[in-house]
Amino acid sequence: xxxxxxxxxxxxxxxxxxxxxxxxxxxxxxxxxxxxxxxxxxxxxxxxxxxxxxxxxxxxxxxxxxxxxxxxxxxxxxxxxxxxxxxxxxxxxxxxxxxxxxxxxxxxxxxxxxxxxxxxxxxxxxxxxxxxxxxxxxxxxxxxxxxxxxxxxxxxxxxxxxxxxxxxxxxxxxxxxxxxxxxxxxxxxxxxxxxxxxxxxxxxxxxxxxxxxxxxxxxxxxxxxxxxxxxxxxxxxxxxxxxxxxxxxxxxxxxxxxxxxxxxxxxxxxxxxxxxxxxxxxxxxxxxxxxxxxxxxxxxxxxxxxxxxxxxxxxxxxxxxxxxxxxxxxxxxxxxxxxxxxxxxxxxxxxxxxxxxxxxxxxxxxxxxxxxxxxxxxxxxxxxxxxxxxxxxxxxxxxxxxxxxxxxxxxxxxxxxxxxxxxxxxxxxxxxxxxxxxxxxxxxxxxxxx
Numbered sequence: 001x002x003x004x005x006x007x008x009x010x011x012x013x014x015x016x017x018x019x020x021x022x023x024x025x026x027x028x029x030x031x032x033x034x035x036x037x038x039x040x041x042x043x044x045x046x047x048x049x050x051x052x053x054x055x056x057x058x059x060x061x062x063x064x065x066x067x068x069x070x071x072x073x074x075x076x077x078x079x080x081x082x083x084x085x086x087x088x089x090x091x092x093x094x095x096x097x098x099x100x101x102x103x104x105x106x107x108x109x110x111x112x113x114x115x116x117x118x119x120x121x122x123x124x125x126x127x128x129x130x131x132x133x134x135x136x137x138x139x140x141x142x143x144x145x146x147x148x149x150x151x152x153x154x155x156x157x158x159x160x161x162x163x164x165x166x167x168x169x170x171x172x173x174x175x176x177x178x179x180x181x182x183x184x185x186x187x188x189x190x191x192x193x194x195x196x197x198x199x200x201x202x203x204x205x206x207x208x209x210x211x212x213x214x215x216x217x218x219x220x221x222x223x224x225x226x227x228x229x230x231x232x233x234x235x236x237x238x239x240x241x242x243x244x245x246x247x248x249x250x251x252x253x254x255x256x257x258x259x260x261x262x263x264x265x266x267x268x269x270x271x272x273x274x275x276x277x278x279x280x281x282x283x284x285x286x287x288x289x290x291x292x293x294x295x296x297x298x299x300x301x302x303x304x305x306x307x308x309x310x311x312x313x314x315x316x317x318x319x320x321x322x323x324x325x326x327x328x329x330x331x332x333x334x335x336x337x338x339x340x341x342x343x344x345x346x347x348x349x350x351x352x353x354x355x356x357x358x359x360x361x362x363x364x365x366x367x368x369x370x371x372x373x374x375x376x377x378x379x380x381x382x383x384x385x386x387x388x389x390x391x392x393x394x395x396x397x398x399x400x401x402x403x404x405x406x407x408x409x410x411x412x413x414x415x416x417x418x419x420x421x422x423x424x425x426x427x428x429x430x431x432x433x434x435x436x437x438x439x440x441x442x443x444x445x446x447x448x449x450x
């Protein structure tokens with residue numbers, strides 16, 4: 001009997017507890033009001049749209065039909081509705097009874113600034129009146145295979161039709177059967193008489209300094225003079241007149257560095273670049289006694305200054321200097337018991353270009369340039385019996401004035417004049433041994449004014 005009484009008490013207690021909890025839950029639910037809504041853009045349901053109750057961390061996402069539901073106590077609320085690609089919309093409403101919110105979002109359309117993309121048309125070579133000319137920039141040349149990380153402008157021309165190499169150990173080229181001396185190579189209007197470093201391993205042009213090039217294989221314009229095979233016209237970059245920039249590269253054989261920027265922003269800017277080689281350590285690592293003392297190195301320096309006093313005038317100066325030294329510790333003449341191992345080969349290029357551009361109007365401008373270029377080479381022997389220097393050089397002086405008159409949208413007239421002077425030293429043999437009387441002779445200098 002007592003057991004039944006206790007069991008009945010437990011059942012009654014549990015029933016009472018359930019009734020209390022059910023009443024409390026019903027009272028809590030009765031205090032909340034359901035708020036439903038739909039997020040869409042016209043007839044498109046925005047599935048996954050985010051609905052955030054501002055001021056709280058409460059938020060929901062729209063379902064496949066774009067619907068959402070909140071249970072809120074009576075009061076004033078604000079919700080922020082957002083979806084990718086649409087403007088965020090904020091809605092404030094009063095909750096006193098069940099509510100239904102129909103929310104339509106607007107597309108987030110942004111007006112972009114004008115973007116102009118220009119390039120040469122695919123039929124440019126067909127429509128152009130220029131025959132046998134190729135125009136390349138460094139962005140295009142940098143995509144070609146390079147040797148030891150160095151972009152070689154001269155070797156890149158071998159990919160063009162009608163261009164072949166003279167042979168190994170040189171950067172000279174033959175163009176449509178012409179010889180190497182029938183090619184004119186210009187760098188900012190200054191002629192280059194030897195375009196190679198390290199016996200043809202590299203070209204003398206620093207790729208960080210070059211802007212673009214024009215290569216004429218036929219139909220050469222009269223302004224380039226008398227060359228009958230080809231003309232390679234290389235233009236250096238203009239110094240940046242607003243910000244400073246540094247470029248460079250490291251390689252196993254050569255490294256380079258260039259800096260350009262404004263001295264007076266918008267008025268005076270400068271650009272300086274250089275390369276230097278240090279391959280002597282590779283000869284020492286060879287383990288061959290005949291090569292360990294071999295010397296082969298070079299350097300080149302390029303500089304450019306631009307001064308713009310006003311919108312119609314620009315004055316510029318370009319300077320270039322390169323030097324090569326090559327010395328073989330033991331060569332083929334050593335087997336003949338001739339001490340040729342001390343022979344040293346040096347060659348140097350020194351150029352300077354001073355120019356002035358003046359705009360007379362929107363259709364007529366002139367460009368006046370003065371050029372000074374000197375190329376020299378020397379063979380030096382340290383032999384005890386016949387120590388000597390054999391020197392030769394070419395000195396170029398030139399001035400030219402080019403005028404460009406734009407007659408219309410489709411017609412341009414070029415005219416001008418130029419004067420050139422060559423001073424050639426074919427060779428001068430100088431005795432370096434005061435003890436022995438070595439016969440020395442210098443050939444007569446030659447001066448030419450074409």
